[in-house]
Amino acid sequence: xxxILKQVLILNPEQKLNQKSDLLIxxxxxxxxxxxxxTDFKSSKVFDFDNKVCSPGxxxxxxxxxxxxxxxxxxxxxxxxxxxSGGFTGIACMPNTDPSIDSAEIIRFIKEKxxxxxxxxxxxxxxxxxxxxxxxxxxxxxxxxGAVAFxxxxxxxxNAGVLRNSLEYSLNFGTPIIEHCEDESxxxxxxxxxxxxxxxxxxxxxxxxxxxxxxxxxxxxxxxxGKVHIAHISSKKxxxxxxxxxxxxxxxxxxxTPHHFTLTDDLLKxxxxxxxxxxxxxxxxxxxxxxxxxxxxxxxxIASDHAPHAIEEKEMEFIFAPNGIIGLETxxxxxxxxxxxxxxxxxxxVIEKMAINPRKILNIPIPQIKIGEVANFxxxxxxxxxxxxxxxxxxxxxxxxxxxxxxTGKSIAVVNKGKMFFEDQFTAI
Amino acid sequence: MSLSNRHLLGLxxxxxxxxxxxxxxxxxxxEVLERPIKKVPTLQGKTIVNLFYEDSTRTxxxxxxxxxxxxxxxINFSTSTSSVKKGxxxxxxxRNIEAMKVDMIVVRHKSAGVPQYLTRISKANIINAGDxxxxxxxxxxxxxxxxxxxxxxxxxxxxxxxGDIAHSRVALSNIFGLRSMGAVVSVCGPTTMIPFGIExxxxxxxxxxxxxxxxxxxxxxxxxxxxxxAGTRIPSLREYHKYFGITCERIEKxxxxxxILHPGPINRGVELSSEVxxxxxxxxxxxxxxxxxVRMAVLYLLGxxx
Numbered sequence: 001x002x003x004i005l006k007q008v009l010i011l012n013p014e015q016k017l018n019q020k021s022d023l024l025i026x027x028x029x030x031x032x033x034x035x036x037x038x039t040d041f042k043s044s045k046v047f048d049f050d051n052k053v054c055s056p057g058x059x060x061x062x063x064x065x066x067x068x069x070x071x072x073x074x075x076x077x078x079x080x081x082x083x084x085s086g087g088f089t090g091i092a093c094m095p096n097t098d099p100s101i102d103s104a105e106i107i108r109f110i111k112e113k114x115x116x117x118x119x120x121x122x123x124x125x126x127x128x129x130x131x132x133x134x135x136x137x138x139x140x141x142x143x144x145x146g147a148v149a150f151x152x153x154x155x156x157x158x159n160a161g162v163l164r165n166s167l168e169y170s171l172n173f174g175t176p177i178i179e180h181c182e183d184e185s186x187x188x189x190x191x192x193x194x195x196x197x198x199x200x201x202x203x204x205x206x207x208x209x210x211x212x213x214x215x216x217x218x219x220x221x222x223x224x225x226g227k228v229h230i231a232h233i234s235s236k237k238x239x240x241x242x243x244x245x246x247x248x249x250x251x252x253x254x255x256x257t258p259h260h261f262t263l264t265d266d267l268l269k270x271x272x273x274x275x276x277x278x279x280x281x282x283x284x285x286x287x288x289x290x291x292x293x294x295x296x297x298x299x300x301x302i303a304s305d306h307a308p309h310a311i312e313e314k315e316m317e318f319i320f321a322p323n324g325i326i327g328l329e330t331x332x333x334x335x336x337x338x339x340x341x342x343x344x345x346x347x348x349x350v351i352e353k354m355a356i357n358p359r360k361i362l363n364i365p366i367p368q369i370k371i372g373e374v375a376n377f378x379x380x381x382x383x384x385x386x387x388x389x390x391x392x393x394x395x396x397x398x399x400x401x402x403x404x405x406x407x408t409g410k411s412i413a414v415v416n417k418g419k420m421f422f423e424d425q426f427t428a429i
Numbered sequence: 430m431s432l433s434n435r436h437l438l439g440l441x442x443x444x445x446x447x448x449x450x451x452x453x454x455x456x457x458x459x460e461v462l463e464r465p466i467k468k469v470p471t472l473q474g475k476t477i478v479n480l481f482y483e484d485s486t487r488t489x490x491x492x493x494x495x496x497x498x499x500x501x502x503x504i505n506f507s508t509s510t511s512s513v514k515k516g517x518x519x520x521x522x523x524r525n526i527e528a529m530k531v532d533m534i535v536v537r538h539k540s541a542g543v544p545q546y547l548t549r550i551s552k553a554n555i556i557n558a559g560d561x562x563x564x565x566x567x568x569x570x571x572x573x574x575x576x577x578x579x580x581x582x583x584x585x586x587x588x589x590x591x592g593d594i595a596h597s598r599v600a601l602s603n604i605f606g607l608r609s610m611g612a613v614v615s616v617c618g619p620t621t622m623i624p625f626g627i628e629x630x631x632x633x634x635x636x637x638x639x640x641x642x643x644x645x646x647x648x649x650x651x652x653x654x655x656x657x658x659a660g661t662r663i664p665s666l667r668e669y670h671k672y673f674g675i676t677c678e679r680i681e682k683x684x685x686x687x688x689i690l691h692p693g694p695i696n697r698g699v700e701l702s703s704e705v706x707x708x709x710x711x712x713x714x715x716x717x718x719x720x721x722x723v724r725m726a727v728l729y730l731l732g733x734x735x
Binding site: 193194195197198199200201202203204206270271312315316317318319320 | 441518519520538539540541542543545546560561562563564595598601624625626627629630
């Protein structure tokens with residue numbers, strides 16, 4: 001089947017592309033860029049995407065799919081649907097499932113579930129068995145089965161010696177260790193520690209609990225030569241630590257979530273558990289540091305930390321409620337609203353941070369927009385104004401603090417693997 | 430006269446006039462408690478549920494007694510385990526109770542914010558009887574009542590809260606309430622027990638207990654709660670007592686008048702020596718009596734609002 005994306009603004013900083021063109025896609029492969037003739041138009045389904053941006057498909061490297069174990073909250077399929085709806089053609093899923101992703105069988109199970117979906121799903125495997133922070137998982141075997149990174153996400157690898165070994169061992173195959181940076185001995189709280197936590201009577205988690213582990217991890221990355229990726233960075237000092245490490249050519253990369261650069265901890269005054277996350281929401285000064293880090297390249301990419309939870313689990317007494325919110329279907333819009341329209345990042349920088357850098361970090365080929373390549377695009381409108389409605393989400397879960405929020409910018413369609421998601425529907429193309 | 434809010438979730442942001450009204454109303458009920466027949470028909474026909482998700486003896490008894498003195502029908506729901514473990518969510522429990530047509534809910538919970546959450550899922554008047562490390566407003570009110578009863582005023586008085594401020598809900602309610610009534614509030618305790626940013630609430634910090642005693646009119650001494658992990662923040666109860674415990678010796682060497690409050694239960698020999706706990710400075714049992722009157726006042730004012 002042939003389709004034409006008419007008059008899209010092709011933007012790919014990696015290929016230095018910035019042009020308005022017609023794209024002809026035949027059976028999922030890019031057949032023509034411009035130079036389309038009348039026969040092409042007659043024999044194809046035409047999508048008039050005038051002035052919509054067409055970029056390499058976005059990639060979210062921090063997603064919790066909950067399968068296996070909590071299929072009531074999300075599955076590989078529903079999470080992938082949410083990803084497609086949010087404008088992603090690829091995601092990496094975290095290993096804190098039940099059982100955790102610490103065996104090749106589970107990697108194969110997830111890849112099998114995902115194989116026919118538009119969205120490419122790349123499992124991140126546990127760095128240690130059952131994420132206990134003790135014995136290394138069978139990393140080489142997991143890598144061979146398809147793991148693109150290793151992490152004990154949810155917690156940091158507790159023991160510095162174990163982290164050292166996992167970093168050194170992964171040098172054999174070049175995968176990064178993704179770290180949830182937090183010193184557990186200082187992190188028994190439920191929100192950022194400051195005057196607000198004091199006033200609300202909620203136990204706090206100090207920023208230094210994050211900074212300490214970021215510092216440790218940077219030092220171990222330097223010592224071993226291994227690659228450390230800092231997940232969901234949230235504190236000003238941690239951003240500064242990563243900036244310095246990069247100046248010293250240490251192999252460290254970092255991501256930030258939209259909620260951490262959008263929301264501050266004073267929102268906790270409502271005791272709404274949709275503001276409960278880990279790392280916790282921080283302060284305005286931290287947000288400014290994160291934005292600065294995004295601008296100067298200290299922070300490489302944006303990821304959602306999409307964390308689906310059942311309604312009855314999130315609707316609970318604050319200290320008992322689980323951490324995290326879903327994010328796939330609001331991520332691009334928050335990036336546009338908070339970063340692009342506020343003139344912090346250009347659309348090209350967004351494409352770097354949402355399509356190119358995550359794949360580079362995980363050693364995944366970056367989709368090229370050229371003739372003969374698989375069409376793997378995100379088509380989005382940076383200016384579309386819309387209101388979030390969690391009931392329309394493709395995700396099984398509804399735990400988003402952004403419900404009813406007015407946003408500017410939205411994904412219109414995604415194309416990958418001979419499939420297209422447009423107007424709430426998947427079609428073969 | 431009526432209160433400006435139909436719930437009592439905390440003393441943070443409660444206007445001075447409301448606190449004054451509660452304290453004045455409590456004076457009336459305090460008098461009722463001295464009568465041979467200590468009961469008034471004020472809340473006849475009202476149903477009040479005491480929803481206690483955390484162990485409590487005196488607060489629960491005090492509320493229950495206050496409700497009975499006001500002729501309300503009361504139901505006690507107490508559980509020390511969270512509903513999470515029982516398999517029924519808190520929300521479902523509340524909805525079930527609400528379906529039995531209750532007018533007011535008095536709630537104590539391990540998690541801060543539960544009273545506020547209750548206002549979203551229930552139509553009843555909500556009274557916070559202690560939520561996590563957040564607030565315990567009726568305790569703050571009865572402390573203020575007791576100080577006023579002893580010293581005749583609150584305005585301009587210097588009140589120091591002593592102990593584990595970071596893990597106390599009594600401290601915050603005292604700070605908000607007393608400051609709103611014009612008292613000068615300070616805290617004193619080991620630095621590990623002083624929460625982040627407390628001075629931004631307009632509170633002075635004393636690190637030395639002798640200085641705190643010397644410079645204040647009232648000490649509100651908190652219980653050192655080992656069950657709240659105090660053990661990791663102080664080396665031992667013995668050391669706590671040595672440097673922060675209130676003893677007659679410490680008071681007498683300063684040769685000054687001081688009023689000592691304690692929300693109970695007392696750890697004798699830890700935050701207070703037995704001599705102090707039973708001595709002339711303390712108003713601890715008055716606090717307990719006043720607690721019933723203050724709670725009657727709160728229940729009455731909320732229960733008769735339109």
